[in-house]
Every structure is written in C-alpha cells, then in structure tokens.
Amino acid sequence: MKTLVYIDHFKGEVQPASWEALGVAKSFGSASAVIFGTGLDALVKTAFEFGADEVLTADDPALTDYRAEAFASTLSALASSGTVDLILFPTTSRTRELAAMVAIDLNTGVLVDVTALSLEGDKLIATRPIYEGKLLEKTICSGKPVIATLRARAFPRPAQDSSKSGSATKVAAKTDAPTTVEGYTVAEAVVNLGDAGVIVSGGRGVSNNPSLTPPVGMDEKQAEIWRAQQGFKLVGELASVLGGAVGASRAAVDGGYIPYSHQVGQTGKVVTPDLYIACGISGAIQHLVGMRNAKVVVAINKDADAPIFTQARYGVVGDLFAILPALTEAFKKKLGK
Amino acid sequence: MKIIACIKQVPDSEAKVKAEGGQVSWGDAPLVINPFDEYAVEGALQQKEASGGTVTALCIGPESAKEALKHALAMGADDAILVSDPALTSLDTVGAARLLAAAINKIGGADMVVFGRQTLDDGSGITAAQTARVLGWPMLGLAGQIKVADGSVKVERVIEEGRQIVSAKLPAVLSVVQSIGEPRYPSFMGIRKASKAVIPIWSLSDIGASAPAPIVSRAELITPPTREVKCEIITGESPAEIADKLADKIIAEKVL
Numbered sequence: 359m360k361t362l363v364y365i366d367h368f369k370g371e372v373q374p375a376s377w378e379a380l381g382v383a384k385s386f387g388s389a390s391a392v393i394f395g396t397g398l399d400a401l402v403k404t405a406f407e408f409g410a411d412e413v414l415t416a417d418d419p420a421l422t423d424y425r426a427e428a429f430a431s432t433l434s435a436l437a438s439s440g441t442v443d444l445i446l447f448p449t450t451s452r453t454r455e456l457a458a459m460v461a462i463d464l465n466t467g468v469l470v471d472v473t474a475l476s477l478e479g480d481k482l483i484a485t486r487p488i489y490e491g492k493l494l495e496k497t498i499c500s501g502k503p504v505i506a507t508l509r510a511r512a513f514p515r516p517a518q519d520s521s522k523s524g525s526a527t528k529v530a531a532k533t534d535a536p537t538t539v540e541g542y543t544v545a546e547a548v549v550n551l552g553d554a555g556v557i558v559s560g561g562r563g564v565s566n567n568p569s570l571t572p573p574v575g576m577d578e579k580q581a582e583i584w585r586a587q588q589g590f591k592l593v594g595e596l597a598s599v600l601g602g603a604v605g606a607s608r609a610a611v612d613g614g615y616i617p618y619s620h621q622v623g624q625t626g627k628v629v630t631p632d633l634y635i636a637c638g639i640s641g642a643i644q645h646l647v648g649m650r651n652a653k654v655v656v657a658i659n660k661d662a663d664a665p666i667f668t669q670a671r672y673g674v675v676g677d678l679f680a681i682l683p684a685l686t687e688a689f690k691k692k693l694g695k
Numbered sequence: 696m697k698i699i700a701c702i703k704q705v706p707d708s709e710a711k712v713k714a715e716g717g718q719v720s721w722g723d724a725p726l727v728i729n730p731f732d733e734y735a736v737e738g739a740l741q742q743k744e745a746s747g748g749t750v751t752a753l754c755i756g757p758e759s760a761k762e763a764l765k766h767a768l769a770m771g772a773d774d775a776i777l778v779s780d781p782a783l784t785s786l787d788t789v790g791a792a793r794l795l796a797a798a799i800n801k802i803g804g805a806d807m808v809v810f811g812r813q814t815l816d817d818g819s820g821i822t823a824a825q826t827a828r829v830l831g832w833p834m835l836g837l838a839g840q841i842k843v844a845d846g847s848v849k850v851e852r853v854i855e856e857g858r859q860i861v862s863a864k865l866p867a868v869l870s871v872v873q874s875i876g877e878p879r880y881p882s883f884m885g886i887r888k889a890s891k892a893v894i895p896i897w898s899l900s901d902i903g904a905s906a907p908a909p910i911v912s913r914a915e916l917i918t919p920p921t922r923e924v925k926c927e928i929i930t931g932e933s934p935a936e937i938a939d940k941l942a943d944k945i946i947a948e949k950v951l
Contacts, residue, residue, distance in 0.1 A: 368855070369856075371856070373855070423859075424859070425861075426834050426836065427833065427834070430828070450855060451836070451837055451852075451853075451854045451855055452854070454820050454821050454824070455824040457821065458788070458821035458822075458823075458824035458828070459824055459827075459828040459834070461821075461825065462789065462825050462828040462829055465789075466789075467788075467789060467910035467911035468788065468789075468821055468911070470818070470819035470820065470821060471819070487818070487919075488816060488817055488818055489706070489712040489719065489816055489818075490708070490818070491919070492711075492712040492918075492919075493712055494916075494917040494918075494919055495913050495915065495916050496913070496914045496915040496916075496917070497911055497913055498913075498914050499910060499911050500910050500911075500912070501910045536832075536833035536863050536867075537834075537862065538863070539859060539860070539861050540860040540861065541859075541860045542856075542859055542860065543851070543857055543860070544856060549855070552855075556950070556951065600951060601951075618853060618873060619853065619855070619857075621873075624730070625731070625872075625873045626873075632951075633945065633948070633950040633951065643708060643709055650922070653948075654945070654950050655924070656945065662928075667926045667928075668924065668926070669924055670926045671926065671927065672926070672927050672928075672929055672944055673926045673927070673928045673929065674928070674929050674937055674941060675928060676934070676937065677934070680934035681937060681938060683934075684933075684934040684937070684939075685941060685942060687935075687938065688935070688938040688939050688941070688942035692943070692946060693946075693951070
C-alpha cells in the first residue's frame with residue numbers, strides 16, 4: 359500500500375503527530391512524506407530519520423504561509439495519479455481543512471481524528487470517537503485514496519534514527535489561492551495541548567486566593583483577573599517542573615484569566631495526556647468530555663462534592679494555593695530538578 | 696450584505712448517548728441547535744449589525760430540525776430554510792457539503808456563509824471547508840474576529856501557534872470559534888417571532904440535487920466501556936505532607 363503522509367508544520371516547527379502518522383504509514387507499506395513551504399532541508403532530513411521511504415517537497419515562496427486552497431491543490435495534484443491508496447495527516451487546525459478540500463477534489467471521503475486504523479483484507483477500518491467521545495465508530499471509506507487525520511498521541515511515535523538521510527523529490531506547487539495572509543499575532547507561549555503528556559489545568563478556583571491584595575487602582579474585574587493570573591503562575595510552575603502544558607476550563611477562559619488556546623473541553627480541545635491535574639476546576643460535563651480519557655487524573659479542589667472527583671484517580675480536598683506550591687517543591691526534590 | 700448561517704441540530708451535550716442495535720440513541724434527551732453553531736449565528740448577526748443586510752439560517756435535517764432553526768430566528772436571524780427529504784438517510788460530510796452548496800446557490804448565493812467550528816455529533820469539523828471547495832469560494836476557517844470592508848473580509852484565525860490574519864474577497868465561507876463572542880440569548884420578541892415563523896422545507900428536487908451516495912459508512916458503533924474511577928483522597932497534616940504523598944503516588948503511576 360502506498361501512503362502519502364502530510365507533515366504539518368508552522369514555520370518549520372512540526373506537529374509531532376505527523377511522525378506518528380509516518381509510523382502508521384510504514385506499518386502498511388511504503389510511506390512518502392509530503393512537505394510544503396520554503397527552506398525545508400532540516401524537515402526533509404527529519405522525515406527520513408523518522409522512516410520516510412521518500413520525501414516529496416513543494417518548495418515555493420507562495421507556500422511559505424499556509425493557505426488552504428494552494429496547499430490543497432498542490433496535494434490533490436500529487437495524489438490524483440491513482441497510485442496513492444491512503445493520505446494520512448495529523449489532526450490540526452490546518453489539516454482538517456486540507457483533508458476536507460482534497461477529499462472534494464478527489465471525490466473521496468475523510469475520516470477525522472482517528473484513534474485506531476487497521477487493515478482487514480483490503481479494507482481500512484478507522485476507529486474514531488463521536489458524540490464528544492461518548493461513542494466510538496468504526497468507519498470505512500469506499501473512495502480512493504482513503505483520507506484520514508490521526509489524533510495526536512493515539513499512535514506510537516516511530517524511533518528517530520539520526521544516521522538516516524536522503525534527498526527530497528521536488529514536486530510542482532499550485533500557487534493559486536484566493537486568500538492573502540496579512541500577518542500573525544503569535545501567542546506569548548505556543549500551547550500544544552494535543553501533544554502534551556502532562557497537562558496542569560486551572561479553573562475558576564485559581565482566582566479565589568483571599569490572601570492576595572491586588573495593586574491599588576484596580577476595579578473589581580481587573581482585581582479578579584490579576585488574582586487569577588497569580589493563581590495561573592502556580593499552575594504554570596507545576597506544569598514546568600513536570601515538563602507539561604497549561605490548560606484551562608472554559609470558566610477561566612471566559613473570565614479573561616488566560617487565552618482561549620489553553621481551553622480544554624467541549625468548545626476547546628479534547629486532550630489525552632498521561633497525567634491531567636485539574637486545579638480549582640469543578641468539572642462541568644463540557645470540561646469532562648475534553649479530558650476524561652487522560653490516563654491518570656488528579657483533582658485539587660476545595661469542594662469535596664465537585665464532579666471533577668468522579669473522574670479523578672487521586673484527589674485533594676483543600677486549598678490549591680497551599681497545595682500547588684508544595685506539590686511543585688515535592689516534584690522538584692523527587693525528580694531532582 | 697447577504698449572510699447565511701449553516702446550522703445543525705444535535706442531541707444536547709448532557710444527553711446520555713449510547714449505541715443501541717447499531718444505532719445512536721440519546722433516549723429522551725432534547726435535540727438542540729449545535730452549540731458551536733450558535734456562535735455561527737452570533738457571528739452572522741454581528742456582521743449584519745456592522746454592515747446591514749440579512750441573515751438566513753440554513754439547516755439539513757429531519758422536520759424536527761425546524762426547532763434548531765427557530766432558535767436561530769429567535770436570536771435574530773431574518774429567515775430560515777430547512778433542507779429535508781425522505782431520501783436522505785445517511786449523509787456523510789462530502790454529501791452534506793454538496794447539498795449545502797446546492798441550497799446556497801438556490802437561495803441565490805450570498806456574500807458570506809458562516810459555520811460553527813464543528814458539530815457535537817460527528818465532530819469532524821470539515822463541512823465548512825468542503826462547502827467552500829464545492830462553491831469555489833475562499834475558506835477562512837476558525838475565525839475569532841471578522842471585519843468586512845470594501846467587498847473584502849479580514850479574519851483572525853485562531854490556530855495552534857497563535858493567530859493568523861487572513862483576508863479574501865467576498866463571497867467567502869467562514870467558520871467561527873468561541874472568541875467571536877458569546878451567542879446572544881433569544882429575546883422575548885425574537886421567541887414570539889420564531890414561534891410564528893413558517894419555515895420552508897426544500898426537498899432534494901427543489902435544490903436540483905439527488906441523494907448523494909455516502910462514501911464514508913459506519914461499520915460498527917461501540918459504546919466505550921465506562922471507566923470505573925475510584926478516587927483516592929490524599930490527606931495529611933500539612934500541605935507539604937499532602938504534596939509529598941501525592942507526588943509519590945503520581946510517580947508510582949509511571950506517567951511522568
């Protein structure tokens with residue numbers, strides 16, 4: 359079976375689930391990594407190191423910035439030869455669009471956010487969560503090529519062999535796009551919750567530290583946000599010691615405590631880390647659907663009846679402003695950091 | 696400006712959804728407008744307020760989906776159209792996109808078509824991009840902010856790495872995220888207007904389409920085993936003692 363694997367990157371930073379997709383492709387046969395952009399040499403080398411049999415690049419200034427239409431047309435042209443059986447993507451904001459458009463171009467179907475993929479006879483069976491993970495469906499795509507985007511961390515990442523290298527095969531870029539990229543406002547810190555092995559999240563509770571006195575001159579709302587930001591510092595310190603990312607509940611995002619990109623749950627991200635520590639999060643169903651498949655959940659909340667404890671392996675009923683710094687210190691000592 | 700908001704009806708988020716005889720069952724849980732699509736209606740209404748024009752809510756679904764359209768009307772949409780046909784038994788995203796594009800053409804086009812980010816049921820989040828591709832219109836996905844001026848639209852797309860600012864000439868297809876602003880509550884007058892509204896139903900032949908053959912089909916539906924989580928509450932004399940015990944427990948789980 360011949361698979362194209364789309365390596366999703368932003369200014370050269372690869373979404374690591376791209377490599378997981380490469381590993382899946384290898385298990386089915388030949389894997390061709392596809393990389394679009396400019397200045398791609400380092401990415402080409404890395405793709406070979408992760409096991410690509412060949413690397414196809416469209417290196418063109420018109421593809422420096424992601425633009426859905428140009429990227430989709432370039433990919434569709436590559437896959438339209440009839441020899442491609444499968445196109446795999448990591449599931450990201452960009453690839454949902456790309457997969458969607460390529461499927462229209464090639465008149466085939468897309469299986470999004472796949473968590474398991476198996477070959478039964480000559481049929482690919484994809485398992486994917488639906489209804490916010492309340493159900494799983496096994497789906498079949500009768501079109502060719504089959505297009506699937508894979509959920510981050512659902513598949514093993516192949517070993518990287520730095521001795522491997524090769525040269526890229528250049529392919530033609532389709533540069534027509536009806537959109538103009540005018541610029542970026544990049545968040546202070548890039549949040550990649552989907553790929554995080556550890557997530558420490560804060561909720562409304564992080565704004566409730568009574569022992570803090572906000573600077574004079576703040577109104578009530580400003581003071582609440584200031585308090586919450588002090589609380590999120592504690593969340594961030596624990597995340598940093600554990601090498602993890604900072605998440606948030608919708609209440610914290612709506613309160614203006616932290617940007618939307620940190621939000622876990624129904625209107626945010628669905629995450630599956632190995633460890634999820636929920637601090638001051640009561641656990642509304644909309645939050646639980648976003649994190650309940652974490653391997654180990656820890657809840658710290660002053661309300662013993664908070665629903666978050668129904669999902670937690672370990673719970674602490676208490677003051678997160680006392681527990682969090684102590685926990686950060688304990689891990690620093692025990693992990694030798 | 697002529698704006699179309701595409702919406703879907705889904706079981707409420709609180710619904711206990713199960714697999715029963717290979718079908719999805721949500722018991723007697725209410726069907727509601729897809730929560731993400733409330734943001735689409737909100738975004739569409741904001742643009743109408745900024746530039747003038749009309750908002751049409753468009754939905755594919757069974758007759759019961761009129762209730763979701765009524766919610767959009769109650770929020771302030773000017774009119775609503777339901778595409779419904781007994782021949783529509785199983786519809787994948789490609790099929791839905793082709794039908795939406797046909798319905799949009801039948802409406803007479805638009806300046807802007809707005810979608811929510813994804814639906815609660817299938818959750819693929821790809822129908823907007825597929826509809827744009829079928830129409831041949833620019834796709835501006837995951838918009839957190841929209842500005843229209845001089846026949847062009849500029850959006851801030853909320854992506855993993857921050858925000859990408861992209862512009863395109865109208866007509867265009869957009870999908871919106873939560874940063875667009877909280878969906879407004881239906882007003883009392885809006886609810887009265889919606890309850891009296893006669894929502895036209897367009898069949899497949901009305902939009903000049905035939906039932907698309909699904910390319911993606913479901914082979915099996917599984918209710919995932921419910922995770923029995925027993926919570927062990929960690930206690931101690933001091934925060935330091937609790938933290939010490941908890942850290943040991945977490946380290947023993949070998950998840951770090």
